[in-house]
Amino acid sequence: MTTDTLSLTFSALADPTRRAILARLAQGAATVKELSAPFAMSGPAVSKHLRVLERAGLIARGREAQWRPCRLEAAPLEEVAEWAEHYRRFWDASYERLDDYVRQLQKENDDDDRP
């Protein structure tokens, strides 16, 4: 995944309203009107959030009907989870290498100290 895709996903997820919208869509597709209901927010305000989510590829909007139901796209979220996995793998692998490296450094030191 490129950093750009991930940062787009990331900034889309940084807003609590947008996360709540995604949580709602995880239960099934919904229209803008349905998505607006739980929030004290106008349709246009919700639409603005939906545009951010759509640009980040987190949701898709149907073209087939006037009310354009929204549905969740799982792939970018999986990529975020992958980032966490990546962080873990990065440090695990690096620390393993550090174990070998400090062993080698200390061995070289011991050898140097020998008369």
Added chain:
Amino acid sequence: MTTAHRIGATDFATPSDTEIEATRVVDAPRELVFDCWTKAEHVTKWMLGPEGWTMPVCEIDLRPGGSWHFKWSRADGCEMEMQGTYEEISPPERLVSTERWDGDWPETVNTVVFTELDGQTLVTSTMRYPSKEARDAALGTGMKDGMDMSFARLDAYLA
């Protein structure tokens, strides 16, 4: 700290709403481990992640306010880059620096504490995000409750 740490295992945790923490015991005195984190000649030998990456750029200006810049690359041309500023340098105990990637990633404040354990060193590395939302977004956990999707790998991460 009550957790028993084993050599050869990295423990990951979320000690507060805004942090991610990794702990590891390294079998070396902490002066040496501190150097491994702060001298380019050492950093480029191990802080490389999974097999296949090298670190062609490793610039370290080790003083408060000094900057650091790491860039990794792989044979297929893939590159990763991050940079930041050193805020506190207390050898061989503590290192505080900011870290940022390209794009809209929030800047984190990373604190690395080196604790002497009878010739070995406990390294506690904590990334602090500007908010719980930012931390959760990084972990994908903000979504977890309301979502009918598998975050098994993430659960493993937080375990």
